[in-house]
Amino acid sequence: MVTLRPAAPGTSVVACNTCRHSAEAREDGAGARGGARLAAALRALQASDPAYAAVSVEEMPCLFACGDFCTVHLRAPGKVGYVLGRFAPGDDAARAILDYAARYAASETGQVPFNEWPAGVKGHFLTRTPPEGFVVA
Template identity: 70%
Template sequence: MTLREVTDGPAVVACNTCRFSADARDDAADVRGGARLVEALRAVQAEPGYDGVAVQEMPCLFACQDFCTVHLRAPGKVGYVLGRFEPSAEAARAILDYALLYAESDAGQVPYRSWPAGVKGHFITRTPPAGFIVE
């Protein structure tokens, strides 16, 4: 394993090797679901208003049962792993809409009433930032 340094700001880190779905590894064109989700995230991020959150990718977030997973992170904020997404533009938009709210928050907590519908039910874990725990 080799680590590569990236920008240390709000980011959605997408698993580019995730399964396409619970039942299929690849789509009809033999492309992994994670790679498709990265494509969708980058397409949405290219639209105006989404430049406040980086889209980064890496192989395997070790959440294989929860296909199409992303890790939402920012310095000094609680991080989240979300999964079970369809690799679609709608899912990408919901993830990035939530990520913008997350980036604006003080510690990474976004009020539930503000969550885009497309992320509800997709949270897998939350992780404390280095040097902190949640009270």
């Protein structure tokens, strides 16, 4: 049974805290899941840098992107959403994700021009989801 809990309003990065560490390993050498490590890095960076004040970090078990690893869902009301994955869990990935999320938060529809994408998110987009009540034209 799924239990829903309220999340912060506005733009958020939802990290899968049960994701595999990598394509080859479920956990790292210390027994930690990659998703849990990535979620912790995202939370720490978001809390330490006012540049990310417009983006909340949430986490939940399993985004059902199990063919990939270290996945996040970027979402905001009325904006196109994205699922990104295949990150190495840590500070570099967290910074790239939050840098992109800050640009996403500032955008009107969720589309960030490619020339503004941080290098660390390129090649990590898995899906694009339309906002409720809309499809992309």
